[in-house]
Amino acid sequence: MTDSNNLPGRKSKYPAPDTLFAFDERGTQLPVEFDDGGKSSGVESEDIGERIASPFDPSKIEVQTRTPTVSLLLNRIRRDTIDLAPDFQRRAGIWTAKAQSRLIESLLLRITLPTLYAAEVDEESWAIVDGVQRLSTIARFVDPAAIEAEPLRLTGLEYLTEFNGCSFADLPGRLQTRLEETELVVLLIRRGTPEEVKFNIFARINTGGRPLTRQELRHALIPGRARSFLYELANTEPFLSATSYSVSPERMSDREMCLRFLAFSLNSPESYASQDFDGFLRSAMHGINSLSPEELATLKGQFAHSMRAAERIFGAHAFRKRFPGYNRRSPVNKALFEIESVSLAAMLPDEVDLLEDRRSVVEEKFMELMDDPTFMGAVSAGTGDVGKVRHRFREMNRILQETLDA
Template sequence: MSDSTTAPEARLVQDMIPVELDETGFSTGVEREDIGERIDSPFDPDLIEVQTRNPTVGLLLNRIRRGTIDLAPDFQRRAGIWTLKAQSRLIESLLLRITLPTLYAAEGEDDTWAIVDGIQRLSTIARFVAPEDIDSEPLRLTGLEYLTEFNGYVFTDLPGRLQTRIEETELVVLLIRRGTPEEVKFNIFARINTGGRALTRQELRHALIPGPARAFLADLARSDAFRRATGESVSPERMSDREMCLRFLAFTLTPPDAYASGDFDDFLRKAMHQVNDADSHERDALRERFLKAMDAGSAVFGEHAFRKRFRGTGRRSPVNKALFEAQSVTLSGYTTPEIELLAARRAQVEEGFLGLMEDAAFFNAVSAGTGDIGKVRLRFRLLDEMFREVLSA
């Protein structure tokens, strides 16, 4: 980008911004990111322990009952993705002895399993056989293709032999053992395609790092302040909204000048563990700072908060994750009078930001290789300098 960029050229650049897609192929309202991650050293294959298990449905339900299977119910294909007909057809497959796809799980402490792929399948089986174990209404079969005589049935309506058939059905579980390093687990699961698509990094973090951070991130993403600041344009599908909230927390807990990872995914995983380890007072303080940042973003940038802006076009770009973290964390460090002054001088802020977008180094820092240490520090520094110039004008 440069000062000589014309309005048509700006619109062309804006039109070429790629976006993330949800389950159905529609835009999530978030710019697709080139984070520029790399593996600095190869994994030691001796540290990777993967086992294939063949537990019966009954054994898996016992694990759910005892709390040793973590279904992370709002992860991946959440409630409502599968229709009653689709769930019923899965039960019909069990009755017809049709083999189900492999379940993928990671072993945690105390022999717990976190299901990474297969949550909807396992939840459907539990809803049919033992709905009380997952606090669900019983699944009543509908739309069966072959065993139509069982339409309208719940589990207890089936003949005893068919109940036994389901309970004794063996499922295939690929289990990543507890001793496997966390970064290796993430690398393995990142290679798994589910339903023809790869899991997002935040979906993996949600599945493999249980604890209070899950609900905390969901709470932040559902807040009125976040939705208002992002123009309610960020879809919760694929958990992009929660990842943005996590990025704010990560750079609040570890200031940009102290960011020295280079492995951005590892940086975010560590932040999620930090949130898990925080006490309720610390999380409350983080929540207050986050909400303040969202209100500040709305006040200072209006409908263009956390988005690229181009001179010569008033169109709104998708939310950019790198800008989200840089703008929100930087603004959260200012006093209320300073934020009010920036909001009062919004025209000057806009002009300053347009100037940054025409700076090739800044544009590159929010567009490509965004996890690079130098680019992270540069985008935070230049934004802060721009705000300070407006404040001192």
């Protein structure tokens, strides 16, 4: 059996399960996010407390139902007018050959597949939001070169067992035609629909299987350099080491953490005023797409500096809550990741050295914050609230500065 924890860029095992959780003062286990295998992602689940600031104008919402054939969709893939987000880990390349073969068998048996969801990027291009795995499987079988994949040979079929071991070319012509002429249902959100409405619609309809996370939606709907840059940061040794190799990349929690660092590095916490935290992160992705290679290199250096500093000062408990009397290590907290990483990125090397020398003082002051209901609320519930964002950044900067001045 394959160990699902053996992921590229990660150590072969996450820490033992009992090191991934913490308990509050009542002994209640902190909630965590889960990956597709039902295992802890190593990240504390979060309530950002989002709300719709103003109602959407229904006239700006344009959704169409399309029924293209498999052949037409493959032509779009060949011409790069369908974006399958090739590094979209959770949706592409995770099914077994048997599972993929069963999907092909369903098409050959004329069993209707679930609806594909897509967003129109421009007049010709679509970004597939839900259905990447299904479409990738079809492409891998019919035209693997279109997605630069290994050809799929059918295996484990339930009904058409005589075709086990067959490739597309091995099928009778009538079955090849049946596949190519199969119509798939695509729900397409037109490009004139405002971005915030588009994200809201996908969040509402995203109910099949395991719903996409917000970062997976951002990844699917906002193409550009930000995608690969977040992947690069999440796979740097400083990040992996500072988070103790405990954050699973499957649901893109690691990339969201990196995005939050970048968002608050490019925009000061005091400038955050929208009450729309998801919109703030989407805007940051667009901003990253417009940066020059030199600017990206500078941000990457600042990120590495902050990760090393966090590990030196906070040790194994970097970016995690701590509770008096409980020594188990908590899951990574995204709000704490923001404030620790961004605050430390601004520190000079000699200041980091001094904070490391006085790490016992930092720990004492941090534990005082953990005992402050207002601060705990700012990193636990409604974390996208403007007041809570500013409060947690001010408090983290305060304890670091007081330590330096001691």
